[in-house]
Amino acid sequence: MTTTTPTATLVQRYLAAWNATDPAERRAAVEAVFAPNARYVDPLADVTGTDALDALIAGAxxxxxxxxxxxxxxxxxxxxxxxxxxxxxxxGAEPLVIGFDVAMVDADGRITGVVGFLDKVPTA
Known part of the structure; x- marks a missing residue:
């Protein structure tokens, strides 16, 4: 990602939240990136709120x-x-999973909703 727009920065922070493995760090990242009632939906999940988002990320x-x-x-x-x-x-390796997300952002620059799609998934 080479752009440095506010939206590109938000996406970088969003991905950092998904990568944060320390529970306290992850929770802080989730609360900074997502609005309190944000909804996340993809083919495998449909959750609302920072508690559910944090648990979803931990599960992933x-x-x-x-x-x-x-x-x-x-x-x-x-x-x-x-x-x-x-x-x-x-x-540093080729991704095993590739997805495509559409995110809605509020006036404060936090994500209010994400609709995700899975473009490439490993076969069983």
Whole structure:
């Protein structure tokens, strides 16, 4: 990700929240990035609020230990909406999972909602 717009910075902070493995650090990141009643929905989850988001991220980290979320491409944004692609895999390696998120952002610069899609998933 090469852009340094406020939205691109927010997406970097969003991915950092997904990568924060220390529970206190992760919780602080979630509360900084997401509005209190933010909703996150993807093919595997539908949660609302920072408690549920924090638990969702912790669960993803348990399911994919040692994996990191990284940006794939640029952030595209207009008005209060942005879209971006991300990868999940071992640091420095080809992502095992690639997803595409659309996020809504409030006037305070926090995410109020995310709709996620999975573009590439490992086969069983």
């Amino acid at each position: 980290q348990e399911q994919f230990p040692g994996m990191r979320f990284t940006p794939v491409g640029e952030v595209d944004a207009h008005h209060d909406v942005c879209r971006f692609q991300w990868g999940l895999g071992p640091e």
